[in-house]
Amino acid sequence: MRIGHGYDVHRLVEGRKLILGGVDIPHTLGLLGHSDADVLLHAISDAILGAIGEGDIGKHFPDTDPKYQGADSIKLLEHVMSLARQKGYRIGNLDATIVAQRPKLAPHIGHMCANIATALGCYEGEVNVKATTTEELGFAGRGEGIAAYAVALLVRISSPSETVLH
Numbered sequence: 001m002r003i004g005h006g007y008d009v010h011r012l013v014e015g016r017k018l019i020l021g022g023v024d025i026p027h028t029l030g031l032l033g034h035s036d037a038d039v040l041l042h043a044i045s046d047a048i049l050g051a052i053g054e055g056d057i058g059k060h061f062p063d064t065d066p067k068y069q070g071a072d073s074i075k076l077l078e079h080v081m082s083l084a085r086q087k088g089y090r091i092g093n094l095d096a097t098i099v100a101q102r103p104k105l106a107p108h109i110g111h112m113c114a115n116i117a118t119a120l121g122c123y124e125g126e127v128n129v130k131a132t133t134t135e136e137l138g139f140a141g142r143g144e145g146i147a148a149y150a151v152a153l154l155v156r157i158s159s160p161s162e163t164v165l166h
């Protein structure tokens with residue numbers, strides 16, 4: 001088994017969509033980034049890359065590369081999971097926390113978990129996403145940005161050289 005941790009932050013600005021866990025969430029502000037700025041999927045991607053010893057998303061998808069401008073972070077996560085599979089791992093379980101003062105995310109969490117499970121080729125029961133405010137403290141509390149943390153446990157399913165369908 002291998003464990004990995006991920007953390008990401010994106011600034012909230014006007015004129016951008018708020019996409020979290022692949023869900024387009026109605027809000028007056030959205031997250032700024034080179035990609036679609038899906039801070040939750042970036043933290044999850046980093047957790048998986050960490051677990052397999054493959055650095056971070058900046059290494060695999062540089063924000064200097066125009067190819068990733070406006071990129072759908074679900075596609076980036078799918079690619080990260082394909083690297084994990086090539087190394088012989090599947091998801092054991094994944095836990096993540098979104099830190100956002102607003103909007104209320106609870107109504108969207110189920111949809112996020114379904115999107116993430118589909119991208120990772122795992123069961124929804126292996127994916128848990130939570131949300132918390134910071135009681136109006138700090139950058140998240142002031143509504144300047146949203147942060148996300150993720151921890152991924154990966155389980156070995158084969159030797160690294162085997163092709164694995166999951």
Ligand SMILES: Nc1ccn([C@@H]2O[C@H](COP(=O)(O)O)[C@@H](O)[C@H]2O)c(=O)n1
Nearest residue numbers: 100101102103104105106131132133134
């Ligand atoms: N953006 C958010 C933040 C929190 N929630 C939900 O509210 C619960 C209480 O949050 P506290 O920060 O006061 O602990 C939390 O457990 C979430 O279920 C949310 O939906 N959206």
Ligand SMILES: C[C@@]1(CO)OP(=O)(O)OP(=O)(O)OC[C@H]1O
Nearest residue numbers: 033034035057058061062063068
């Ligand atoms: C996702 C990438 C893709 O160019 O860009 P951003 O959306 O800016 O996200 P960030 O977490 O700042 O950096 C990682 C980059 O790989």
